[in-house]
Amino acid sequence: MNGHAKETDLALYASGDVSLWQRAAIHLHVRQCERCREVVAEFRADRGALRDASAGLPEGVDWARLSAEMTANIRVGLEAGECVAPRRLRKAIPASIPERWRPVALASAVAAMLTVMLVGAWWLNVPAQDTQALNRAMHSIWHGRSAMSDERVAVIEASSEGIELRKNGGSLGVSQDAARLMTVSVSTQGSASAHYVDQDTGQVTITSVYAQ
Amino acid sequence: MRNNIVILGLAAVSALAQTPGRKIDFPVDSPVTAVSSDWSETRATPRGGAYVLDVHAVLSLRNSSQKRIRGVMLAVQAQEVTPGGKGSVSVPSLDVAPGEAFPLRIDVPLLCPLGAGGPMVEVKLDGVLFDDLTFYGSDRLNSRRRMTVWELEARRDRKYFKTLLETAGNDGLQKEILSSIARQADRPSTGVQMVRGRSTNTDPEREVQFAFLHMPDSPVDPTSGTARIAGNEARAPHINVQNRSERAVKHLELGWIVKDQQGREFLAASIPSDVSLAPGKSSLVTQDTALRFSERTQVDSMTGFVSSAEYADGSYWIPTRGELNDPKLRGVVAPSPEEQRLLQIYRKKGLSGLIEELKKF
16 A cells, blocks of 8 residues: 555544455554554544444433524524525625624624534434424424423324334334234233234234333 | 545444344243344444334244244343333244244334443243143233234134135135225224323313223123313223123223214224123223324214123133124224235235135134
């Protein structure tokens, strides 16, 4: 390997996602190249920090409050984004704002834009079930109901899509792609069941979730 | 640069998702043994303070007993004390001879807390039902009762179709099968949410009386009952039942049918209840439960019926096909697991395949 290894190869090597021979080749190179060794160490540190950050969310997250703050941030960010859009830059800072306050206004707008980007990135990467929980919270807020009043107790849902157990903003849904969903049922003692039929053999599999 | 970010993101995600540990924990004297297992599609992903375990596995189990197996239920859990951490997978309508192997597919999502020694999926045997209706297992998920009812329904339905074949011939059987398929397609369904405990609906409530379907052969008869209705929500059912048989009843299950203001009827839930009903005695069945339907489903009226009962001596009562042919029940009650299996065999192999299957029993 001449020169330095590619940054993407080093990132994949750091996370153990390269093929065996690539790993051996990069390993040999990294042993001899101090700069690449440092890059690998940085990637590993980043990965550890990412894992710590993802594990660090408190259990009792107030999703209702979080969703309200997110909604507000998104609105502020969108408005700020309009302000800092390049073609409208001149209009975004009205002439009525004194010259000495313009840098402050611009900095505020940039900060809001960064907030939008961060929130957007988080939103895109959050698991779909969490997104649905937040959507339900915002829907409840929109309709003037207590945001997560139901979510603090276990909610079991059965529909033509399958069965789902929700609690504390978390959600567990059951589906079997390889089989045909025939029926779903709910028991008032706190469980739901879905009947799936294998399309080739006809074997029936019944999956249940239990609210404890 | 953008590609690098995407690759780095994918690398980070794949680094966070990991293959959880797994444990198949069957008792030493278990009548089924695990021959092989494929967990390659199972993943654990950290989310907040927990791991989400997407359990997708295929087990191959062997009947190591001396009897034919009719049903198996496995408990699948991440950690028993974790809310949402428990599921089960059951396979009814089996006919597995001693020494034979059969597949069992597990598709269950689970939660387990971080820091509990890594994500771990545990599969335990909850119960096995044999062809003589004897049972083996811990029965922590009431598998004995559920599988026995499924097996009794299977015998009833096979007998019904075999009798139909004998009396009405191939055409009569085919007509009934097509009618069942059509009913299944037409059976109304609506999303229902069940919340145990208090209701959160702020609409004004009213108390609505249950109507009841009385089955001639049922050992238990519902006599009166009410539930609280508010818009699309029904809660706190209270139903008086009387044992009209000569044997004590220790468990019964009621079906709860709801009719909305558009006239659509559907089976909303089942109400299982442990009771102590001596012959001739009455009891009150209550559940602190709320059912919520889709917003356009405004509850108009309700109907209840007894769907199964267990006597104190361990024997069972289930409705006959004739009782299930009640026009109100025909449209809302789902076919038994065995009928679902036979319908699928008809879809796949046609009438001859179905007749061949019926002749096996």
